[in-house]
Amino acid sequence: MPEYKPRVGIYGFTGCAGDQLLIIHTEDRLLDFFNAVEMRSFVMASSNPLETEIDIAFVEGSISTEEERQHIKEIRDRAGVLVAIGNCAVSGGPQAMFAKDGSFARRLKQVYGDIKFITNPVEGAPLDEVVSVDYYLPGCPISQSQAMALIARLIHGADPEEFPHPVCHECKLNENLCLLLDQKFCLGPLTLGGCHSACPNNGLPCVGCWGPNPDGNFEEQLGLLESFGIPHEDIIRRVRNFGGYKILAHIEKLSGKR
Amino acid sequence: MRILKMKPDFLKEFLMGLEGFGALYGPKRQSGILKYAPIESYDELVLDGENTLLPLKRLFHPMRFDMFRFDSRGFEADYSIFEKRVIIGVHPCEIHGILKLDEVFLVHPPDPYYAGLRKNSAIIGFSCLPAENALCRSTGTDIVAEGFDLFFVDLTDFYLVWVGSSFGYDMILEKEDFFDENVTHEDIQIYIEWREKRNRMFKKSFNFRDMPDIIELSYKSEIWDYFGKKCLSCGQCTMVCPTCNCYNVTDVLDLATETSGRRERMWDSCMFADYSLVAGGHNFRHARADRLKLWYTHKLKAFAHKYGSPACVGCGRCVETCPVDINVLTVSEALTSCEVPEE
Incomplete structure (x- = not known):
């Protein structure tokens, strides 16, 4: 019987995509990573994603549009474990620097004027404002060593260790x-x-x-x-x-x- | 113990000649910061009274390293950190600090990493004059009787050189001509005057001797809440303390197989929120005040119960480091003046 490989998806929402890029930049360990999992969706690496049920979703970026709100809910529904990676996903990032101060509508109009949006913008928010998050990997961008340590733990069924230090x-x-x-x-x-x-x-x-x-x-x-x-x-x-x-x-x- | 004399002119040649005994290490300024680091030339060595930012423990209790790799068959220890070293310019408080760490790390079963680094290192001590925040007179760690291979006391016109081990004596034999066995009454008088002059130079002191009792009495004192409110929980005090020795170990799994990986060891701090976190999410010392109380109680009282004397060696680094002035001076002063009835 072939060895079971966890099905993984890596997704990016509003942010600089630096966290996904960092995973790709982990060149000496990238092959080990891709061999150890069944990579279903990682658009930055391959434009042929397979959007099915997955065991682990790694999600970068904040939620900044109505479409993103629906998309993250849809990912949450089919992911066993969901990990927020990077500051935007964890805290909201710089796009959330005025979070909840009541100025969003004014700022949106000031920057974009009266235009018709493809999808309605919402005030940038971390993932856990919309869906439940199982693990957090902070960073701007995330660190390679912490990311690989967390990924290795999760794909082998172990709990990741936090680093809650200043x-x-x-x-x-x-x-x-x-x-x-x-x-x-x-x-x-x-x-x-x-x-x-x-x-x-x-x-x-x-x-x-x-x-x-x-x-x-x-x-x-x-x-x-x-x-x-x-x-x-x-x-x-x-x-x-x-x-x-x-x-x-x-x-x-x-x-x-x- | 043999005590010899040496003329300052010979110091450079003698110290640099010790390379045959191991790689030379000593206090060296890098980007403005004094650090224990490999020494390439004599001019790099800083032999005055200034403290390095991190104490000597960094050479024996490495900040972050891989202990071993493991797989399904077992593990193989990684001792690649071992290296023959001669560490020059070690002050008395630092030597006392290492002797305290010996009590912790060399008791049965010894820590193989610390023991290996210790065994492979020679210590060449150097006298110093008190820095601004030196407290070693209060803690009784301003002089050393053991814990070095050689110890140089700088008396300006000559050095008195204490030979503390047979290894130290081997070093002397390499350059026997540099040393004079004839220590005269006059030399002894110069040494005593130097000691007296140095003793008068201390600007700060604290009530070290009474602290174990006072800390015991102050267990419920609101003083801890006062400091707990101020503390930034940055952990710097524990990193710079010569006798803090806590570390955490983390197993870092390989991506390729679930049974192999490496075990990493890294300095930890009782000032961090997860230090006393146990299974089930219980935390014995969640409050900052409790974390501080643990540290000061351990440092100034509890260590003595186990090892005979308290763990503060009076280097003054906590005084220089804490951004919000929580240190052995302020804590001992507050506990002494507020908790014990005034005279």
Whole structure:
């Protein structure tokens, strides 16, 4: 009897497609991956997808149109396990930086004017605003090592391991001086790690592109940044750049206290 | 223990000549950061009192490495990290830090990775003058009696060189002419004056000796909530602490087969939310205050119960590193002044 291979689909919604591209760029392991699964749908790699029942769906991008809302529901219905990959799918991405602030209709009109859309735009949202998500793989883009570790676990029927640590973890292992000590506008402690602290390695503060670290001490970090003379509004704008829907709970909790 | 004298003129030739005993490592500045790293030329070595960003443990307890590969037949340990090394410029607090890690990693059964790195490394200690945040006088780790192969005390006109092992003595024999066995009364007087001068240079101190009792009394103190509210849970304090030794292991499966893969080991921190997470989603120390209390209780009290003395070696790195000023100084001061009745 031939060995059963999990049926896999890789999908992209609104985003830069960088996460799918990263999977394709994992050249030394791509053949192992494609051999270990039955790849049903991966439009970036092959234009002949087979849209059937699948065991695992990897989904990149945020949901930004009515058509995408229907499509992700349809994928969810036929996928055993659904994994959100990349910040747009996990948190909403930069397109969700004004999420739920009530300005969507105005902004849409300002940018596009009075045109007829092929499909109705909706405010960019992470996947879990529309469907249930089983696993999250944050990143902007996702890291090759984390992606391959997660994929290997899932295709062999094991639970993936999370890495719920701030950027500071890897930043310190890379022997960087803490930028907060220099009163720099760094979001490292508030941001999920896994990026190998790419920006601080080059002296640049973390801008939070991997999305919020759920354990981040938002209130204290805001107070610290404000004590550097950074205006409150600038901090909120910065955390919302990549924080999407997932930073809103932190902000709401804070405004409840103020 | 033998103690010899050496003229400063010989230092460069002697240290660089140690290459025959192993690859030279020492504090070296890279992109403005002082790190323990391979030394290619004498000029790279920084032998003053400045702390490296990460302590010496990084050379014995690697931050991230593969322990072994496994498949359906078993596993094969990966000891490719072993290398003969001579580590130069190690300060007393660092040596005390490694002696503490020995207590943890070399007891039965020893950690083979730590033990192998330790066995293959010689330590050439160097005296230092107290840096701004040095607390080693408070913790009693400003002098060393063991844990080195050679230890150089810089007395400006000459070095006093403590020979701490037979391996250290082999190094001396390589360049026997550089060393003078005749330590005079006058030399001893110069050494004592240097010690006194150094002791007067410490700017900061804390109540190290009383901390075990005070921490025990402060178990329910609201001081922990105060620090818990401030803590960013960035984990930097544990990374820079010479005696923090927690790590996590993760099995990274191969894509091709479900029975093979590698086991990766990486420094962990009790400041992270998932550190005390157990099966069923229970977390014993979800609150930041509880995480901090665990760290300080372990560092300043509980370690002593198990190994004889507390685990702080007074390097001052937590004082220099924490962005919100939670460190052995602020915590011990707060616990001492607020929890113990005022005089």
